[in-house]
């Protein structure tokens with residue numbers, strides 16, 4: 001099976017597997033005995049490694065259970081402190097959409113901001129929605145389409161309007177330079193930035209929320225007061241250690257990997273869009289290097305994925321799947337392309353040129369088969 005679904009999750013890095021295998025017996029880092037102190041030292045080393053990779057300060061690093069929890073802590077935690085409207089662009093990840101909808105169900109006003117046919121957020125509409133709002137959010141790289149938002153500009157708009165803003169950087173990590181300082185964390189821009197380790201070859205179940213020191217935020221999990229009181233619970237030292245190794249390596253490899261993956265992605269897009277009735281959902285220069293997203297006429301979304309799966313390729317539609325049933329993509333619908341079938345081919349560290357050659361040789365025939373099966 002050729003694995004081309006790296007935006008869903010990507011294989012563990014060998015260095016992370018080795019770190020897990022070599023794991024020392026770890027105590028609770030809050031314990032005062034020497035074993036606890038050793039665990040606390042390893043944890044702080046991990047926090048520092050993460051901070052350094054992301055151009056942040058170690059006290060800004062709050063470890064969570066993943067991107068979903070990071071989004072929940074940011075949005076719910078800031079909503080606890082700031083009454084008023086929440087500004088949310090269309091086309092966000094479900095962690096954001098569903099958190100916003102839960103807040104709306106509890107009586108919170110949500111101001112939805114439209115995205116264009118290219119999946120870009122309308123900055124004027126975003127700025128207008130910020131007026132008098134309590135908080136705002138934006139995805140950096142769309143997990144479905146791969147489109148990149150100018151989050152630094154959006155965060156600057158939010159700061160100017162006096163509105164705290166969360167940036168979901170889960171799909172940006174390892175593919176674009178994620179720097180807390182260049183996003184203006186705590187200064188001219190974002191208030192919180194969310195990340196997830198398993199998207200860059202770290203373990204599933206470890207995330208990061210970078211939280212500006214001036215962030216108006218309250219915890220959503222209460223307990224022992226760990227991590228500035230923002231995320232109580234015994235800390236996962238081994239998870240943090242492994243996540244820090246993966247994040248640091250992904251950032252180190254960024255320049256060479258993003259160029260390599262962009263070239264592979266462009267080959268997939270060229271072959272896909274040569275098939276009549278297939279378009280690149282967004283222009284590749286507006287997208288992150290690891291995602292090739294096609295919108296296909298005349299086929300059922302699941303049928304394309306099943307057809308390619310039978311032919312030995314693990315790909316995705318990109319949108320959420322509930323109990324094995326594909327949900328229609330809210331992102332394609334917001335782009336006015338809801339009538340087309342999405343196909344997301346997402347590349348990663350282990351993707352080879354040979355994988356892409358094999359996919360390119362198979363894709364036109366697979367689309368024809370899927371269309372015939374859907375008719």
Ligand SMILES: Cc1ncc(COP(=O)(O)O)c(C=O)c1O
Pocket residue numbers: 007008065066067068069071093095139141142143168169170171196197198205207
């Ligand atoms: C953009 C984006 N945000 C948030 C998440 C959630 O991350 P996690 O799987 O670590 O909960 C994902 C994962 O698919 C994502 O792609």
